[in-house]
Amino acid sequence: MIARLSDGLRRALDSDIFYSFRNSPLTILSAVVTLIFFIGAFFSPWLAPHNPFDVATLNLMDAFTPPVWLPEGNPIYPIGTDDQGRDLLSAIMYGTRVSLVVGFCSVAFAMVLGVSLGLISGYFGGMVDSVIMRVADVQLTFPAILIALLLDGVVRGLMGTEQHDNLALMVLVFSIGLSYWVQYARTVRGSVLVERNKEYVQAARVIGLPSVLIMIRHVLPNVLGPVLVIATINLALAVITEATLSFLGVGLPPTQPSLGTLIRIGNGFLFSGEWWITVFPGIALAVFVLAVNLLGDWLRDALNPRLR
């Protein structure tokens, strides 16, 4: 077991991908940044200096404390507090966690939906293919954010405010996921069209394996490369979309603030000089999205045989 593991590790370190990773300082940097965000976000209950959700610890008199390097700054709150006296650093850590959860879940949802539809479409062809691809074409003509807004609005109308607040996270995942599945479906379908006439698929068919099994066991692993690239870039997109929706006030409620909600709350204080309430969550969002995008770009190049 250990031998197999170390063998695998050695092979991974020897691989082309790792080679290209090692030789790109920008990629290493963005990987480190992404990792810091992941750790900061997912371990926020242990790492964050305060718990912004425990309202009993908030003191209104601490509200609008500026960052520590400005006059009136307080070392307890390194980058200041918001309008209710919440520590901004902790709020950003917790907020990033919410944003990431939404991001990961909606990417997973979009991926499962898109990949399955793409597989079905490419493998069966004909009518099925036409229907699925035309739906995808129509959806591609709308910007993803518009679709997410529309879905969110419909669900909100159906549920009422209170229920919506409780389910806001699910609704967001659903609407963002539904607006990004097309790319997966298109890509997977293209790859499946190439793969399905190859000998190994024909061989599997000849032995009499059921179509579902052929798709999952044989075709899927061979089309996953591009899906991984899209998923990485989509994570950044999903986080941005979530932030946009929350900024517009249709995303997560202030009781479980994400980065977008924090930016929205802070936006009200831009003219009055409390810039840190909106600028720091904004910087966090920008840096994280940039890092993930750079990682995705690198992954795309590394997996592209023509660029080797």
Next chain:
Amino acid sequence: MRLRTLFTVAALGLTMALPLAAVTSTPAAAKTFRWANDGDVNSMDPYARNETFLLSFNLNIYEPLVRRTADLKKDPGLATEWKATSPTVWQFKLRQGVKFSDGTPFTADDVVFSYGRAVGPGSNIGTAFASVKEVRKIDDFTVEVETKYPNPIFVDEITNWGIMSKAWCEKNNAVNSADLTKNEENFATRNAMGTGPFMLKSREPDVKTVLVPNPGWWDKPQHNLTEVVFQRIANGATRVAALKSGEIDMVYTIPPQDVEPLKKSDGISVLEGPETRVVYLGFDQARDELLYSNIKGKNPFKDPKVRLAFWQAIDTDAIKTRVMRGQSQPVALMWAPGINGYSKDVDVRPKYDPEASKKLLAEAGYDKGFELTLDCPNDRYVNDEAICQAVTAMLARVGVKVTLRAQNRLKYFAQILGPKYDTSFYMLGWTPATYDAHNAMQALMQTRDNKQIGLFNVGGWSNKKFDDLANTIAQELDQPKRDAMIKEAAIIHRDEVGHIPLHQQYVVWAARKNIDLKQQADNMFPLRFVKVN
């Protein structure tokens, strides 16, 4: 290539045509006044809700018998004169020759009809008529109002009562007001037709409402407007940015944090002053079990100790300095300075003291605290949601775990107002329309009779002695005696903690320098005093 040339030509043509179009569509005399608020007027029906903003907006279209001047003096509106012919009868002489904007003449029938509509189902303004026994037509231009008891301030009570056209309401199936608390709608919800200085041109709920002057208005206009565009801009920063950029001319609610920066910016004048409104918190004391709490089988708010504990847990001074940035005046009464019946020596708040509060809660049997939902509007009062968040945190410190439910005013009022009173702990604000404490006592604090009295007593606080005092005050003509009774009633309410008054908020409006307008202490905004220079 040809296509590209075509595009270039088209683009050039457009850029040249646009400014031209703008010039031609705006004749030199056009004076469009654009203004914005965080929340919308939720109905064009002037009886739909007894709320300052809704009344204020709709009174540009509908007019009362007796209106108010900019400095809040009574002024003949649709009635040219009025007098008490006996202690219980008021006689109004109506203005002759007035036409509704659809051309039908205004007569006594419309007044009698409007009274029936105002006290009828769906109307929310019935409280003003609590003393009225009957409204009679004497002849086409004379109306008599008979009251159940001598009511010296009746005329003050009806200055927000816009007269509607009987014919128009009957024709359009809007004889009764649509009940906003049930999300009802009828023709009068989106359409309006009155005798007033302005007419409704177009209405997109939550987006834009356009008014144009009524050319057939009986009075000589003081304004010089040719069009009024009202927009709802929910985000405070966006509102301020729109004002700075000149996209809008006036903002009705400036967020406290933007007041100082705005004062320093060129071309914008900031108008501010204390409003005669008290923002307060109320508790459900009527039900035997709270609707939104984890305490079952009893209602903690029936215990005055719990109510006092809440009051002592809330630091109104911190709310003043941090949330309101100094633009509020904490009060202990349900009516603010400027209202007849306010007395400084009663205006004493219990000390902010979380320890005392915890002790009181423990004495009442809630040493482990309890859970509760606080209902709050998020576009009605200045920084309402932020105040509620702060209250949530302050109560958490004495062990009461409060969940905040903040909604826009349409949903909020539909939920918490009568007849449902669907709340356990809520925020409201009140300006006595008569500038007299009795109005607040009757609407907010007297025991509900489920008709007109106590209509806004959302929590159902009830005190026999207080009720008796309020009923006597309504009829008392001797001013010193009356004031003494108001004071006594105020002390009863304060000591029992019927509600928790938070503060008197400041009204802050801002307008571009070329706009000439007057700010009123009741936060009403009649467009007929606005001038665009």
